[in-house]
Amino acid sequence: MYKERPLILVTNDDGIHAGGLKMLIDIAGEYGDVVVVAPEESQSGMSHAITIKQPIRINKKHEENGLTVYSCSGTPVDCVKLAINQLLDRKPDLLLSGINHGSNASVSVIYSGTMAAAIEGGVNNIHSVGFSLLDYSSDADFRVAGKIVRRILKEVLSNGIPTEICLNVNIPALRESEIKGIKICRQTKGYWQEEFDKRTDPFNRDYYWLTGYFNNNEPDASDTDEWALRNGYVSVVPIRVDYTCFDYIRELKKRKF
């Protein structure tokens, strides 16, 4: 698909020091010239937030032939915007986000900074893929995930993906021999059942920590990402950059507002 060596923008939401980012940078370097713009600190749960009230700072951490690394004080979406508008000479051919430490399957996609960066790529007409490994630990082993990332990348670099979508790739934390394959899925319907942890501070004021667990509304639906992951598959969900529900426009037009 590319005549010359592609330019690949890499970002994440776990921050510049995350092991999953390091793996993704190494793999991207096998296929193209790489520019990394990643948050200084973890930005998990920041979704598509942009930094409006504060200025954003950038720090060039590393530069060698084919690899430039910046950290950014802002959110993952800020990283993508700064890369496109300030740091890169031309639009990247590909945006890779992750590899996230922890799942972004089902409804988690809407809270995820990793996937927001991929969606922002799509909005800017860049082929974009977000990767997540189902292991939240900071020292997760990304070697098997790395092999999956390569398989997806080869296909995407050969045949492209429409920029109206980006791919949400989730990888189960299994041995290579246990992974049954790559399955195209839809997003599972579900929600986070929030169990706020209510505490009282030394000054007798209440405060809450957000905790909670995922509630799957359709655990038996074999075309969903949660089902695929629970059954040993890598899940790939095409995510729409345009939020319009086209199916419902005709119905709404019948209503008397």
Added chain:
Amino acid sequence: MYKERPLILVTNDDGIHAGGLKMLIDIAGEYGDVVVVAPEESQSGMSHAITIKQPIRINKKHEENGLTVYSCSGTPVDCVKLAINQLLDRKPDLLLSGINHGSNASVSVIYSGTMAAAIEGGVNNIHSVGFSLLDYSSDADFRVAGKIVRRILKEVLSNGIPTEICLNVNIPALRESEIKGIKICRQTKGYWQEEFDKRTDPFNRDYYWLTGYFNNNEPDASDTDEWALRNGYVSVVPIRVDYTCFDYIRELKKRKF
């Protein structure tokens, strides 16, 4: 649609002191019992962010028959989660978000805390509508917008909306006589062309302010929200809570990953 007086949850992203919120609270009170959970401060551009690293605090500001008002230190989505999981005795019948000071048309929907709150309502199976007035000023006049909100509310309370979608309602800043009607639209394809304002601090370090302007990819498409607003209509876009691009699943299944 409702046998008893509906319970209406009201939130926004401009914060508890915003004029648009006050108007929405007043209108909601005409139709149901109202609980307000809104951010202490402006949370514009926070999208679907949730607060993970810090505890969240809630402050009950007001309580009378049929109206309870809380402020919350977190994001708009935190407000919705806390309302549903901690503050309300039962699930609200309706979630109203706004009235936002400024447009959430086109791609702005993905950065908007106001619309994220509405989407979070949909995820939690609550009928949800976000309202925005195309006037960014803090002392914007919401009287005409209020009339539009009432028209939409009456219809939604009578006939409901599916919880797989929420409505993104944008209202032009026009006199009542200038508004041509309410138009069902799709989200305009476009993006924010970021013109970061690069400055240097007293210690000779660079920093960036996010500014920019909206670039409309299809200014002549009369089925889009931007076209409607520019031509004197209120735009109503059905927004999908599920981000899957169903149209592309079959295509992706043909690919060799």
